[in-house]
Amino acid sequence: MKRIKKVLVANRGEIAVRIIRTCKDLGIQTVAVFSETDRKSLHVRMADEAVSLNGVKSSETYLVIDKIIAAAKLTGADAIHPGYGFLSENALFAEAVEAAGIIFIGPSADSIRKMGDKTTARKLLKGSKVPLAPGTEDSIEDLTEAKRLAAEIGYPVLIKASAGGGGKGMRIVHDPADFEKSMHASQNEARNAFGDSRVYIEKYLENPRHIEFQILADQHGNTVHLFERECSIQRRHQKVIEEAPSSVLTPEMRQKMGEAAIEVAKIGTYYGAGTVEFLVDKHRNFYFLEMNTRLQVEHPVTELITGLDLVREQIRIAEGETLGFEQKDLKINGHAVECRVYAEDPMNNFLPDTGMVHLHRVPTGPGVRVDSGIVDGMEVSVHFDPMISKLVTWDRDRNGAIARMCRALEEYTLSGVQTTLPFCQFVMKHPVFQSGNFDTHFIQNYFKPEHIEIDDPETIQNLAIGGLNAIHWFIREEKSEPSLSGNGAEKQGSLNLWKVRRK
Amino acid sequence: MKYLVKIKDQEYNLHVTGFLETAENGNRQTIDLVPLDANRFSALIGTKSYVFEIYQQNGEKFLVYKNHTFPLVVEDERDRLVSHMKQVNRETQTFADIKAPMPGLVSKILVTEGGVVQKGQTILVLEAMKMENDVKAPIAGEVSRILVTEKQNVEKNSILMRIG
Numbered sequence: 001m002k003r004i005k006k007v008l009v010a011n012r013g014e015i016a017v018r019i020i021r022t023c024k025d026l027g028i029q030t031v032a033v034f035s036e037t038d039r040k041s042l043h044v045r046m047a048d049e050a051v052s053l054n055g056v057k058s059s060e061t062y063l064v065i066d067k068i069i070a071a072a073k074l075t076g077a078d079a080i081h082p083g084y085g086f087l088s089e090n091a092l093f094a095e096a097v098e099a100a101g102i103i104f105i106g107p108s109a110d111s112i113r114k115m116g117d118k119t120t121a122r123k124l125l126k127g128s129k130v131p132l133a134p135g136t137e138d139s140i141e142d143l144t145e146a147k148r149l150a151a152e153i154g155y156p157v158l159i160k161a162s163a164g165g166g167g168k169g170m171r172i173v174h175d176p177a178d179f180e181k182s183m184h185a186s187q188n189e190a191r192n193a194f195g196d197s198r199v200y201i202e203k204y205l206e207n208p209r210h211i212e213f214q215i216l217a218d219q220h221g222n223t224v225h226l227f228e229r230e231c232s233i234q235r236r237h238q239k240v241i242e243e244a245p246s247s248v249l250t251p252e253m254r255q256k257m258g259e260a261a262i263e264v265a266k267i268g269t270y271y272g273a274g275t276v277e278f279l280v281d282k283h284r285n286f287y288f289l290e291m292n293t294r295l296q297v298e299h300p301v302t303e304l305i306t307g308l309d310l311v312r313e314q315i316r317i318a319e320g321e322t323l324g325f326e327q328k329d330l331k332i333n334g335h336a337v338e339c340r341v342y343a344e345d346p347m348n349n350f351l352p353d354t355g356m357v358h359l360h361r362v363p364t365g366p367g368v369r370v371d372s373g374i375v376d377g378m379e380v381s382v383h384f385d386p387m388i389s390k391l392v393t394w395d396r397d398r399n400g401a402i403a404r405m406c407r408a409l410e411e412y413t414l415s416g417v418q419t420t421l422p423f424c425q426f427v428m429k430h431p432v433f434q435s436g437n438f439d440t441h442f443i444q445n446y447f448k449p450e451h452i453e454i455d456d457p458e459t460i461q462n463l464a465i466g467g468l469n470a471i472h473w474f475i476r477e478e479k480s481e482p483s484l485s486g487n488g489a490e491k492q493g494s495l496n497l498w499k500v501r502r503k
Numbered sequence: 504m505k506y507l508v509k510i511k512d513q514e515y516n517l518h519v520t521g522f523l524e525t526a527e528n529g530n531r532q533t534i535d536l537v538p539l540d541a542n543r544f545s546a547l548i549g550t551k552s553y554v555f556e557i558y559q560q561n562g563e564k565f566l567v568y569k570n571h572t573f574p575l576v577v578e579d580e581r582d583r584l585v586s587h588m589k590q591v592n593r594e595t596q597t598f599a600d601i602k603a604p605m606p607g608l609v610s611k612i613l614v615t616e617g618g619v620v621q622k623g624q625t626i627l628v629l630e631a632m633k634m635e636n637d638v639k640a641p642i643a644g645e646v647s648r649i650l651v652t653e654k655q656n657v658e659k660n661s662i663l664m665r666i667g
Binding site: 045116168185188189192235347348351352353356358359382409410412413414415418419421422425452453454455457458460461462463464465466467468470471472473474 | 553
């Protein structure tokens with residue numbers, strides 16, 4: 001068995017930091033790589049070594065296989081962890097890493113090819129006991145043929161990117177008249193996000209819940225599942241809030257879905273950590289959606305209910321160790337909830353926001369974990385994903401975990417960009433979310449921007465009083481005439497105190 | 504000094520008597536205000552404790568409390584006169600400058616100069632963070648100028664086109 005001594009983390013942001021932390025726990029040396037705009041980032045500061053990828057955009061840096069392998073060779077790293085996104089589900093990358101004599105901390109290139117491509121995975125699973133939603137077997141390019149298939153499957157249909165993930169390139173079509181426009185939009189987004197414009201079509205299930213199973217498999221044929229994650233709170237088909245376990249699964253259903261997930265992994269001769277995603281319809285039928293051949297963003301909720309460190313397990317598996325435990329050894333302990341903090345404005349259709357994060361103070365206290373790659377003074381730029389951090393809480397039961405999340409969200413201070421924090425507060429306090437009886441349409445059914453406003457009259461009045469006095473404080477410190485008309489006439493000298501936001 | 508403070512559709516007539524005192528409708532409130540960091544303040548108003556941030560952007564003031572951002576308007580007597588006059592002007596305004604809601608790449612322009620658009624019609628597609636975002640016409644009217652071209656990168660708030 002080969003012990004890994006030095007890991008290069010081919011990623012950035014919170015996930016790079018999270019992986020470096022586990023490497024440090026294990027006494028493994030770490031190498032960060034970075035784009036020019038990430039020079040000051042936390043992952044660069046925390047790693048033992050760091051190598052510039054000489055470029056700004058992801059297409060010039062984190063997506064360039066040769067640069068990453070060169071950085072590994074330069075530093076003598078014996079393994080590469082891809083994180084999520086970027087090259088994590090790229091079979092060519094996994095192959096190139098192995099060919100360079102470096103361990104890829106993830107599944108084999110063959111498994112990525114089989115399971116990471118949705119249409120290939122569906123073909124492989126056909127005829128197995130894993131239930132599939134109706135849809136096209138192959139990716140499709142011809143519009144007329146696509147339209148015909150959509151009609152055959154029956155509207156509403158979903159157009160999805162074959163190479164996709166994270167909701168990018170996905171479109172729901174209710175009306176055949178919108179099909180053409182949606183297909184073009186989907187192909188464009190897929191090309192931009194993944195460099196691959198292939199799409200496929202499947203039946204769009206109504207009132208679906210998104211429930212996924214975490215898989216761990218070693219290289220000796222042992223496969224277990226680490227229970228489910230409920231990921232139904234989504235905007236733009238991207239998850240914002242996840243929890244484990246799901247409030248809707250009975251022990252029988254959990255067992256059935258867990259077995260199906262293991263079956264998927266076995267058919268893909270899968271090893272490492274992976275996730276099998278299912279949609280559960282209102283009749284509690286479940287259908288295979290896709291397999292993600294990487295560590296997921298939302299993996300911490302699973303870690304909190306199982307007590308396992310998934311990155312540590314990934315490293316052990318990559319070294320060739322056996323799992324060392326069986327399905328019957330695994331138990332769900334308590335409940336965990338995760339809120340993703342995005343630089344997005346929930347008051348304005350979740351549009352991404354950019355700017356300097358002046359202040360980032362994360363909550364602590366019982367049952368709170370924050371995975372973040374942001375520090376004060378760092379820029380949220382257009383070049384990368386707008387996720388700032390993940391806030392995760394745990395308690396013995398769901399109500400407790402939600403209560404702790406409400407407390408932690410209130411404690412979370414982030415200044416400089418609009419975030420999804422107030423939206424998450426809204427969800428945690430919403431009776432439908434608290435009841436556990438919701439689906440992926442939660443946001444469109446229950447959320448209006450005005451719902452997240454604070455309207456307690458005493459609070460508003462006191463904020464008016466406090467705000468006025470704060471403005472007076474600025475004026476007094478300036479020793480200048482009060483000029484309060486907010487018409488863009490800030491004096492040059494007042495810029496320091498006001499720290500006018502640069503946009 | 505007397506002020507009108509507007510926050511969240513509420514208006515308060517406040518009279519600042521000293522640095523730490525504010526009279527509201529004849530009721531005198533003592534406030535204990537301490538600056539913290541990065542434009543944040545801790546205020547004790549009566550016994551209630553508040554931490555908030557104040558910042559100014561494009562000439563407008565904002566207050567952030569528990570991650571909620573409130574536009575804050577503070578006017579003295581003279582300001583009120585000025586803003587009243589502005590209001591009158593705005594009502595006669597029949598054009599709109601379309602600004603980029605975020606930095607990004609203009610992926611598609613769906614109208615031409617001289618074309619007539621309806622309110623709410625998608626006029627431009629802006630790509631940011633690999634997502635395509637529709638920009639819609641805020642008013643109906645004729646597209647008088649288009650200031651960007653397809654594949655052009657734009658900054659947040661830069662003017663894309665003018666309607667009217």
